[in-house]
Structures are given as structure tokens and as C-alpha cells.
Amino acid sequence: MEIGVEDEIVDMSTLPPSNGSMMMASRNAYFRNRFSEIDIEVEDSNINQNGPLPIFLKFEDVEYKVRNSQLGSDNPVKVMVTKVSTRHAVEEDRYTRILKGITGSIGPGEILALMGPSGSGKTTLLRVIGGRLLDNTKGKITYNDVKYTPAVKRRIGFVTQEDILFPQLTVEETLVFSAFLRLPTSMTKQEKYAKVETTVKELGLERCRHTKIGGGYLKGISGGERKRTSIGYEILVDPSLLLLDEPTSGLDSTAANKLLVTLQGLAKAGRTIISTIHQPSSRIFHMFDKLLLISEGYPIYYGAARETMEYFSSLRFNPEIAMNPAEFLLDLATGQVNDISIPTDIFEDQEPTHDPSKSVIKYLQLKYKTLLEPREKENHRGVSAPENLQLAIQVKKEWTLSWLDQFVILSKRTYRARCKDYFDKLRLIQSLGVALLLGLLWWKSSTNTEAQLRDQVGLAFYICIFWTSSCLFGAIYVFPFEKYYLIKERKADMYRLSVYYICSTLCDMVAHVCYPTFFFIIVYFMAGFKRTVACFFLTLFVVLLIAITSQGAGEMFGAAVMSIKRAGMAASLVLMLFLLTGGYYVQHIPKFMQWLKYLSFMYYGFRLLLKVQYSGDELYDCESKGGCRPLQSSPQFATVNLKGGLKEVWVLASMAICFRLFAYLWLRRRIDV
Structure with missing residues (x-):
């Protein structure tokens, strides 16, 4: 079976059902079979770029740290540490670890949600995956088993939390100028306009296409329309990997739901989508295929979004009242277990003055390390992209004009x-x-x-x-x-x-x-x-x-x-x-x-x-x-x-x-x- 890069569509309805401990293995087996069916002829001088190239993303033991600027050369704390610590310890004290060993994977047609409380490292992980943060980063991140390169960069679309759009331009003008600047010279003007028209219809922006973006004191489109315009700005060039930072932030429930339906459609077209999310409604939560739950930079869950409750129930964490799954997960990620039944052995060796929330988080981190992470790493080693996809993603997607x-x-x-x-x-x-005035005075x-x-x-x-x-x-x-x-x-x-x-x-x-x-x-x-x-x-x-x-x-x-x-x-x-x-x-x-x-x-x-x-x-x-x-x-x-x-x-x-x-x-x- 031969399928072109542009025609490869992963239909989530054909995914095998996942159940219990076999969930991750069955998913990866599916993608292994799908990759074996893909036959792409890659030529450096001639590659069709009318559709997204399938990308299977894997990230393993990802760490990121930032320098502590407050520890200057004359800081007394640093001087004291220097006297009593080894050089390695001093070096560690200069940095704060934001991400502390995160592992996961996602394939074409899936939407991965990054969840966690504020400051947990969701946006940082998204930026690391998108190649926005390269320094002070450890771990292994591959795209079809290829490391990040400028060619990979052009396959990635990044939608920031703030909608950075020119307020004086209309929705259509914004997309048209983006299309003319970013689409390849091989496309005619009519084809670029047609691409904009398709994007406008795909994102449901027909009603506001001639309305200015607005902002500040300039009246413009609504928050949901602005977010969809930001997404359209990126998908015009058919990115294979679409990253979104808090796309539902500031939107009401209806607008957020419409946006997730739009993302599901984009995923079914063969894109790999990762989105940070803070506290979605229960309906939106179940629209995600996979979930990565982060607490204080550590992962505490990775797997199917629909099976999170089953996993934490197996660890004896159960809500005592009717609760939104997202709210339940955020409570666990912060260690706040009010109205949640927990295993009693967590606090057996705890000192009376110890913070109980820290014990909960540490327990969940330990369970992830022993139950979920080894299986995911094993799946990483068992699944590899075919050689033709590895070659295809290394071909630079040229769109720069003269x-x-x-x-x-x-x-x-x-x-x-x-x-x-x-x-x-x-x-x-x-x-x-x-x-x-000057003329009259003089x-x-x-x-x-x-x-x-x-x-x-x-x-x-x-x-x-x-x-x-x-x-x-x-x-x-x-x-x-x-x-x-x-x-x-x-x-x-x-x-x-x-x-x-x-x-x-x-x-x-x-x-x-x-x-x-x-x-x-x-x-x-x-x-x-x-x-x-x-x-x-x-x-x-x-x-x-x-x-x-x-x-x-x-x-x-x-x-x-x-x-x-x-x-x-x-x-x-x-x-x-x-x-x-x-x-x-x-x-x-x-x-x-x-x-x-x-x-x-x-x-x-x-x-x-x-x-x-x-x-x-x-x-x-x-x-x-x-x-x-x-x-x-x-x-x-x-x-x-x-x-x-x-x-x-x-x-x-x-x-x-x-x-x-x-x-x-x-x-x-x-x-x-």
C-alpha cells in the first residue's frame, strides 16, 4: 500500500480500543502498523508539500533548568556555599530545575493535553518541544526519530497564549498576508487565496472575515474568533506538529468547546497536536486523546485521557463527591485532597510538622516512576518511524520568498x-x-x-x-x-x-x-x-x-x-x-x-x-x-x-x-x- 505524505490521514475512529495496562502497548502497536503501511518517495529537489507530513513525537527524560540570577558573584549565600560544597554542588545551586524528567509520545491524529497547576512547567515543556528553548535542556526529543533541526522547525506551528495579531488588520487580511509571506513560491496567487478561503471556512470565520482584529481601545472580533484566527495563521502552512498554549484561556464554555471541535478536525487531517490546558470542563476534557499531568515539574500521569480516573482509582484515590475530572486531577497535582479519599499508608512515616500535600505529590510521582514510565520507555524502544518518514522530515520545507x-x-x-x-x-x-499658532506669533x-x-x-x-x-x-x-x-x-x-x-x-x-x-x-x-x-x-x-x-x-x-x-x-x-x-x-x-x-x-x-x-x-x-x-x-x-x-x-x-x-x-x- 502506497500513501503519499500529503494524503496520510489518521482516523481516530479506527484506533484500537485501549483497556487497562495494555492501553499504551496497543496504541503504539497501532502506530507501528500504520508506519509500516506508509511508503513515501522522498526526493530532495521535489517533495509535494500540500499537506501535513505525519509526525510521531517522542520525548524522554526531558529536563530544563534556568539560572538563578539572584545568586550573583558577591552574594553571601553563594560565598558560603562555595566554601562548604563541591564544585558540582555550587553549579547545581546556580540553577532551578523547571522540568524534572518527563517522558511521553504522541502520533498523527491525536491531541495531547498538558495539564497541571500554574507554574508546574506546562508551557516550558511546550516551548522545549517546539524548539523555542534549546539551552539548559536535557533529555531526548525526536520527530519521526530525528532530532530537532531547522527543517523540523518549519513543520511546527506554535500558537501562543496571547493572540499576537495586528489590531488594525481584518481577519482576512491577517491570513492573506501570512499566506503570501509563508506559502511556497510554487503556488500561484489564486492558489494562495484559495488556501485562505479554505482555512476561513474550516475555522468558521466567515462571519467576521472583514472585521478588524481589534484590541485595546479598538473594537474588534471576539476572543474565540481571535483564537481561531491565531490557529488559522499557523495552519495555513500545514504544520505537521501544532502546539497551542492555553488555547481556551479567556473563552466561555461554548467558545472553548467549538475550538476543541476545530482542533479535533485538524488532528483527523493527519496533524499531531499538543495543547496546554488549565482547568477544562468535563466535556472538553474527554475530547483529548492523551493526557500528561505535571506537578512541580514532575509527571504524575501519562496515558489516555479517558482512563485517568481508572488509573488513580487503582491507586486508591477516589473523589468523595461529584467532581469534574480535571478538577480532581488538579487537586491531586497540588496535593489538595479535600473531598478525596486517599490510601492511608501515605502518611505512615510522616513527621507531624510535615506538609501532607508534599507527601501526596511524592507518592504520585513514585507511582508514575514505577508503573507508567518504564512501560512508556519500553514502547519508545519498540516503535520507530520508517526510514522514508525520517528522510522526509529532514527535507527543508522551502517557502521563503525572494x-x-x-x-x-x-x-x-x-x-x-x-x-x-x-x-x-x-x-x-x-x-x-x-x-x-507660530505663524500668528511671528x-x-x-x-x-x-x-x-x-x-x-x-x-x-x-x-x-x-x-x-x-x-x-x-x-x-x-x-x-x-x-x-x-x-x-x-x-x-x-x-x-x-x-x-x-x-x-x-x-x-x-x-x-x-x-x-x-x-x-x-x-x-x-x-x-x-x-x-x-x-x-x-x-x-x-x-x-x-x-x-x-x-x-x-x-x-x-x-x-x-x-x-x-x-x-x-x-x-x-x-x-x-x-x-x-x-x-x-x-x-x-x-x-x-x-x-x-x-x-x-x-x-x-x-x-x-x-x-x-x-x-x-x-x-x-x-x-x-x-x-x-x-x-x-x-x-x-x-x-x-x-x-x-x-x-x-x-x-x-x-x-x-x-x-x-x-x-x-x-x-x-x-x-
């Missing part, structure tokens, strides 16, 4: 996701309102006297301040706000980071060019600046150059801190530094502090504005007692040579490029870890 194709698609999505911010009414009113100003010249120079400096602050604050929050979207999509290899950065910069530049232009057209003619075509366009060019450089600085500091809270603080400090060293408030800076002004692009921008607006030979103050004087002699230009050329243009242009280069490098360091 750089230019990614740029075109991502530019459209970035613009759609941010266009409301670009053309915000309040932002437009602010720019035009400030322009009108109405037809002139340079006839020293005082009038000082006022006009003050206006030029305020224009620098306004657009430096506006563009700096507008850009510094971009990457901190989109941090989680970017991490999610980069982990899925959706696009190159360079494509994202250039799209983000160019799309944001639309606003950073349009608003200063509208602003400047109003201010320039109302305030009485020099009315020549060359002077107008040169001054506009300088203002736009200041805005673009400020945008680059904002992106650099935003990428460096990657925190919304710290980004605001950084922007305020940088703006204050640039403001004080800009050359207006303090012209003669002490020598030991002069290096600061060379870091300030406002300093160069202000000097450039003065050079393009005023001529050193131009006369002013002709009505004074001393008669006409050249502008260069004014105290306002004491540190500016109006005939010194426009070298500041190259300085600002270099700064704009360098800021963006450093922003990209910081972004790569923060995201691609």
Missing part, C-alpha cells in the same frame, strides 16, 4: 497596519494648529533690528525642537510596540529582518515627510522668511533632513531599549541633551563639554537652517546709530560662519544612515537570539 517579494508584501502589510497612525486626525490637527517677522532678528532665529530653533521631538518620540516606540509581533514572525522564519526594518523605516517616513511639509508651507509664508524659490526649497529640505535624522535616532534608541517604559525615558533624556547643545541657549560651551554638541544632530540642523536662510553679507539694523551692519556681525551668528558652506548636510545625512545601521544591529541583537 528579498524583493518579501519587501513588496511586507510594505503593504506595514502600511495597512499603521495607516491609521499615519493619518491620525489629532496628529494632523496638532501639526497644522502649531503651524498656525506674523511677517523681519530682520530689520537686532531684536527682530533674534526673534526670527528663535523661531528657526523652535522648528528644530518641534520636529526633532515629534519624530524622535514617534519612532522610538515603534519597535518596543511591535516587539512581540516581530519575535513571533521571526521564529516562524516568515521574512528576513532586513526586509522588516527597511519596510518599517520607509513606511514611517511617509508621515515624517508629509506632516513637516504641510507645517512648513504654512509657517514659512506667515512668518516672513526669505521669499525666494531656492531659499524655500532649501529650508524645507533642511527641515525634512532634521525630521528623517530624528526618526533614525528614535529607531536606534527604541531598538536599544526595547521597552515602552524605558523608551520614553530615553527619548526625554536624549531630547534634553540635544536641546541644550543645539547652539541657541548656550553658544559658548566650555571646552571640556564641547564634545556633546558634536553628537547633537539638532546642533547641525540649526546651523544649517541659519546658513540657508541668511546671508553673511546681507545688511540689517540700518536705522541704528551705527548704521547698517552685515548679518554676520550679529551676536546671533557669533559661532556660525554663514559663508562656511553646507557641510552640515553631509554630517546629518551620515548621522541618519549611521543611526539606522545601529538600529538594525541592535534590533538583530534583541530579536534574533
Whole structure:
């Protein structure tokens, strides 16, 4: 019998019934027989990718630990331990074990539930299985008997607990952009749209397909629809292994039930599905095929979900009142045995001051080690994927587009996701309102006297301040706000980071060019600046150059801190530094502090504005007692040579490029870890 990778469907209705101690052996025998029937011809250059490749996942003795950051080099506790312990003991004290030896397996067509109280390690195990946590991990995890590789990574879909979706996009737009970025180039546009249409119908999203995702203060789709959209985002590329972190969190019973029915349909299409779950209803609980119950990082049950009550009953743990199975299991996992009958021999050797819940948990862990784990490990050794499946999963599933194709698609999505911010009414009113206010305050100003010249120079400096602050604050929050979207999509290899950065910069530049232009057209003619075509366009060019450089600085500091809270603080400090060293408030800076002004692009921008607006030979103050004087002699230009050329243009242009280069490098360091 020959079955293609894409056509292999595991129907759970054909699984052999499991009963008692033979449950695990019969299940694995089934998959052993099914694997023997699969014959897949794998060619490195030609493999059909229209359906999920069957994956049989096995994980054995999985451990994970995190470093204890509180034990610093000068910590007195660590110093004391160092004196009295061996090097191995000190090394152990530096880490906290989160997962403590977990074993299990799951095949195509099955849904495995990871259950346990908060902090038990469910999400950590899910991330380890999904390849999201690779450091400080021990144990053996195989996918069709192959270890984790970049090729395996592209067979895995990961749905996080938080639905990380762009709020301004509709459901259909979200899926369409994902399809165009992730599906292979061999598919035509019509085929990609058809794939989106199929996914929308499969997940029951027809009613809300044209509704925005929403979030925060933006009204959008419901929680259940958002979760199904997140799942659709992943299954568009037919992942063989689908991992979900608390998919029913925040959903009502009806929405959660619909979601599990959807997952059952996805599993029957040949996918292997693992989901963490906290406290499901009894109906949802029985929808899972397998269950892994974790307590304090240790497994205390692994097997068929429907046989959990039978297993714990055999250990003499029985509910004394009518109880949801999930609630019963969570009580056992936390050691809270109120309304539960337990074996009396648990507490025989217990000291009076000992916590009874610890004894319950330790007893269940011991029973798992002696009854369930050896059988599961034996089944691991008895079941192996055929060679053709092992070869198939090592073939990298190519879907990455060319750089230019990614740029075109991502530019459209970035613009759609941010266009409301670009053309915000309040932002437009602010720019035009400030322009009108400045125009009225400096109405037809002139340079006839020293005082009038000082006022006009003050206006030029305020224009620098306004657009430096506006563009700096507008850009510094971009990457901190989109941090989680970017991490999610980069982990899925959706696009190159360079494509994202250039799209983000160019799309944001639309606003950073349009608003200063509208602003400047109003201010320039109302305030009485020099009315020549060359002077107008040169001054506009300088203002736009200041805005673009400020945008680059904002992106650099935003990428460096990657925190919304710290980004605001950084922007305020940088703006204050640039403001004080800009050359207006303090012209003669002490020598030991002069290096600061060379870091300030406002300093160069202000000097450039003065050079393009005023001529050193131009006369002013002709009505004074001393008669006409050249502008260069004014105290306002004491540190500016109006005939010194426009070298500041190259300085600002270099700064704009360098800021963006450093922003990209910081972004790569923060995201691609």
C-alpha cells in the first residue's frame, strides 16, 4: 500500500480500543502498523508539500533548568556555599530545575493535553518541544526519530497564549498576508487565496472575515474568533506538529468547546497536536486523546485521557463527591485532597510538622516512576518511524520568498497596519494648529533690528525642537510596540529582518515627510522668511533632513531599549541633551563639554537652517546709530560662519544612515537570539 505524505490521514475512529495496562502497548502497536503501511518517495529537489507530513513525537527524560540570577558573584549565600560544597554542588545551586524528567509520545491524529497547576512547567515543556528553548535542556526529543533541526522547525506551528495579531488588520487580511509571506513560491496567487478561503471556512470565520482584529481601545472580533484566527495563521502552512498554549484561556464554555471541535478536525487531517490546558470542563476534557499531568515539574500521569480516573482509582484515590475530572486531577497535582479519599499508608512515616500535600505529590510521582514510565520507555524502544518518514522530515520545507517579494508584501502589510497612525486626525490637527499658532506669533517677522532678528532665529530653533521631538518620540516606540509581533514572525522564519526594518523605516517616513511639509508651507509664508524659490526649497529640505535624522535616532534608541517604559525615558533624556547643545541657549560651551554638541544632530540642523536662510553679507539694523551692519556681525551668528558652506548636510545625512545601521544591529541583537 502506497500513501503519499500529503494524503496520510489518521482516523481516530479506527484506533484500537485501549483497556487497562495494555492501553499504551496497543496504541503504539497501532502506530507501528500504520508506519509500516506508509511508503513515501522522498526526493530532495521535489517533495509535494500540500499537506501535513505525519509526525510521531517522542520525548524522554526531558529536563530544563534556568539560572538563578539572584545568586550573583558577591552574594553571601553563594560565598558560603562555595566554601562548604563541591564544585558540582555550587553549579547545581546556580540553577532551578523547571522540568524534572518527563517522558511521553504522541502520533498523527491525536491531541495531547498538558495539564497541571500554574507554574508546574506546562508551557516550558511546550516551548522545549517546539524548539523555542534549546539551552539548559536535557533529555531526548525526536520527530519521526530525528532530532530537532531547522527543517523540523518549519513543520511546527506554535500558537501562543496571547493572540499576537495586528489590531488594525481584518481577519482576512491577517491570513492573506501570512499566506503570501509563508506559502511556497510554487503556488500561484489564486492558489494562495484559495488556501485562505479554505482555512476561513474550516475555522468558521466567515462571519467576521472583514472585521478588524481589534484590541485595546479598538473594537474588534471576539476572543474565540481571535483564537481561531491565531490557529488559522499557523495552519495555513500545514504544520505537521501544532502546539497551542492555553488555547481556551479567556473563552466561555461554548467558545472553548467549538475550538476543541476545530482542533479535533485538524488532528483527523493527519496533524499531531499538543495543547496546554488549565482547568477544562468535563466535556472538553474527554475530547483529548492523551493526557500528561505535571506537578512541580514532575509527571504524575501519562496515558489516555479517558482512563485517568481508572488509573488513580487503582491507586486508591477516589473523589468523595461529584467532581469534574480535571478538577480532581488538579487537586491531586497540588496535593489538595479535600473531598478525596486517599490510601492511608501515605502518611505512615510522616513527621507531624510535615506538609501532607508534599507527601501526596511524592507518592504520585513514585507511582508514575514505577508503573507508567518504564512501560512508556519500553514502547519508545519498540516503535520507530520508517526510514522514508525520517528522510522526509529532514527535507527543508522551502517557502521563503525572494528579498524583493518579501519587501513588496511586507510594505503593504506595514502600511495597512499603521495607516491609521499615519493619518491620525489629532496628529494632523496638532501639526497644522502649531503651524498656525507660530505663524500668528511671528506674523511677517523681519530682520530689520537686532531684536527682530533674534526673534526670527528663535523661531528657526523652535522648528528644530518641534520636529526633532515629534519624530524622535514617534519612532522610538515603534519597535518596543511591535516587539512581540516581530519575535513571533521571526521564529516562524516568515521574512528576513532586513526586509522588516527597511519596510518599517520607509513606511514611517511617509508621515515624517508629509506632516513637516504641510507645517512648513504654512509657517514659512506667515512668518516672513526669505521669499525666494531656492531659499524655500532649501529650508524645507533642511527641515525634512532634521525630521528623517530624528526618526533614525528614535529607531536606534527604541531598538536599544526595547521597552515602552524605558523608551520614553530615553527619548526625554536624549531630547534634553540635544536641546541644550543645539547652539541657541548656550553658544559658548566650555571646552571640556564641547564634545556633546558634536553628537547633537539638532546642533547641525540649526546651523544649517541659519546658513540657508541668511546671508553673511546681507545688511540689517540700518536705522541704528551705527548704521547698517552685515548679518554676520550679529551676536546671533557669533559661532556660525554663514559663508562656511553646507557641510552640515553631509554630517546629518551620515548621522541618519549611521543611526539606522545601529538600529538594525541592535534590533538583530534583541530579536534574533
